[in-house]
Amino acid sequence: MKVVPEFVDVIVSRVAHLFFLNAWHITVRSEDDPPRPSGHEDCDGLTAMNTDYFEARMYFDSGLEPTAEGFEVVIHEVLHLVFAPMRDAVHHIASFITLEEDRERLVAQYERVEEQLVTILARGLVQNVDIAAWLKDDTA
Numbered sequence: 172m173k174v175v176p177e178f179v180d181v182i183v184s185r186v187a188h189l190f191f192l193n194a195w196h197i198t199v200r201s202e203d204d205p206p207r208p209s210g211h212e213d214c215d216g217l218t219a220m221n222t223d224y225f226e227a228r229m230y231f232d233s234g235l236e237p238t239a240e241g242f243e244v245v246i247h248e249v250l251h252l253v254f255a256p257m258r259d260a261v262h263h264i265a266s267f268i269t270l271e272e273d274r275e276r277l278v279a280q281y282e283r284v285e286e287q288l289v290t291i292l293a294r295g296l297v298q299n300v301d302i303a304a305w306l307k308d309d310t311a
């Protein structure tokens with residue numbers, strides 16, 4: 172494990188604040204070879220969460236740079252927490268489906284949609300919010 176770059180910590184706390192995620196206990200890790208989502212091995216971030224206790228652990232590639240691309244990766248992971256109640260609800264609904272194949276299709280489709288929504292929201296923020304200003308003034 173490496174020292175987490177300051178820009179990562181600042182963005183995580185600013186986005187968590189922006190979306191009222193302050194109840195979450197978020198642990199951030201920076202690693203040379205972080206765990207990556209299966210099927211998305213080029214992805215530089217991953218979030219594991221326990222929604223019962225509002226605990227999240229975020230893993231970022233240690234090579235992440237404070238660029239628009241790097242900002243998007245960090246914001247993307249925090250935004251996954253916004254969707255935690257929806258994710259829980261879909262998994263609950265899926266538990267009522269008898270056929271395993273149908274359960275898996277429902278969950279896979281939900282995950283695809285969550286990924287799309289998190290991606291467009293993160294891009295929208297990066298393109299329309301002065302993230303660099305957050306890094307200059309991290310008092311808020």
Ligand SMILES: [Zn+2]
Pocket residue numbers: 247251286289
């Ligand atoms: Zn994602």
